[in-house]
Amino acid sequence: MEKIITLIFLGLGLLPWANCSIRPSLQPLILQGSSPHLKSGDAVDTASGEVLSLDSLVKRLSKADIIYMGETHTRMEDHQLHLTLLKGLQTLHPNLILALEMLPRETQPLVDHYSQGLLTEKDFLTRADWEKNWGYPFDLYRGIFHWARARSLKMAALNAPNEIVNRIAQNGLQQLSPEDRRKVASDFHYDHPEHLEMLRKQYAHHPKGKIKNFESFYEAQLAWEETMAETLSELLKTPSRQGPIVVLVGRGHIAHKFGLPRLVGIRKAHTFKTILPIPPDYPSRTLDPKMADYLWITD
Secondary structure, three states: OOOOHHHOHHHHOOOOOOOOOOOOOOOOEEEOOOOOOEOOOOEEEOOOOOEEOHHHHHHHHOOOOEEEEEEOOOOHHHHHHHHHHHHHHHHHOOOOEEEEEEEEHHHHHHHHHHHOOOOOHHHHHHHOOHHHHOOOOHHHOHHHHHHHHHOOOEEEEEEOOHHHHHHHHHHOHHHOOHHHHOOOOOOOOOOOHHHHHHHHHHHHOOOOOOOOOHHHHHHHHHHHHHHHHHHHHHHHOOOOOOOOEEEEEEHHHOHHHOOHHHHHHHHOOOOEEEEEEEOOOOOOOEEOOOOOOEEEEOO
C-alpha cells in the first residue's frame, strides 16, 4: 500500500536540514534572547538560557508526569540522545514507562510479550508488522528497544494504524466505516488556530498524491495526534503507575507544544516537559525558545 501520510514532513519529524552537512561558513548557533554560542553536547533551558549538565537536565525532566522527546526519525544522533536520557531517568525512576509513536495501539499485546522476553526480536518485528506500521529501519531503534527489554520496562504502543490514517487522508474522517472509526481517537479537536496555520504551511509544500484536500490532510494529522493523546491520557490514569511516561515521537507532534502536550492536557491535567534535539548545522542560527522546554545540540 502506498504510504501517503508517511510522507508528511511534520508528522514524521523529517525536515529539510535532516541530512545537511556542516559548512564552515555557518554563523554561531544561539538561543534567541541569550548570548552564549551553543555547540554540540550543550543542553539549554529555553526559559532561562542556562546551559545545563546532563545530570541537571535529567533531574529537571524527571519531575514531570510526561517527558516528550522529539526526534527526526532518520537521525541516529537523536536516538542516541534519547537512550542517554532514558538511562539517566531510569536511575531515578526504575519503573518509568516508554511510550512509542512507532506502533499502533492494537499491537500492545505483542509489545508486552516482547518487553517480557516472550518474543524474539525477529518474531516481534514480523508479528507487529514493523515495516508496514512504521517503515523506518529498526536498526535506528534497536539500542532503545533492547535496553528497555533488558530491564522489563513497560512499553506502550500509542498510535493509530497507518492504513486507517491513509484512508482519512484520501477520503476524510467521516468516510471511515464504523469498525475503522473505532481504531482512532473518539474525540478530535479542530479549534487551535496556530496548529491549523502550521499545518496549512506544511500542506502548501507537500506532495498531494492521493490526499483529497487540506481538510483530509488535517484530519489525518489529527488522527495520529488525537489517538496518541487518548492513549497517553489513559496511561496517566493507571493506578499502578510508579514513574513518568517518556514519549518518543516525531518532533512535529510536540514542537511549540501545539500537538500532543496540548491534546493530552485537554483530556487529563498533567505536568510535562518537552525536549528537542537540534543538529549543529541547523539552518536557523537563532533558535526559537518556544520550540521546546529544552534543546540539545547533537553531534
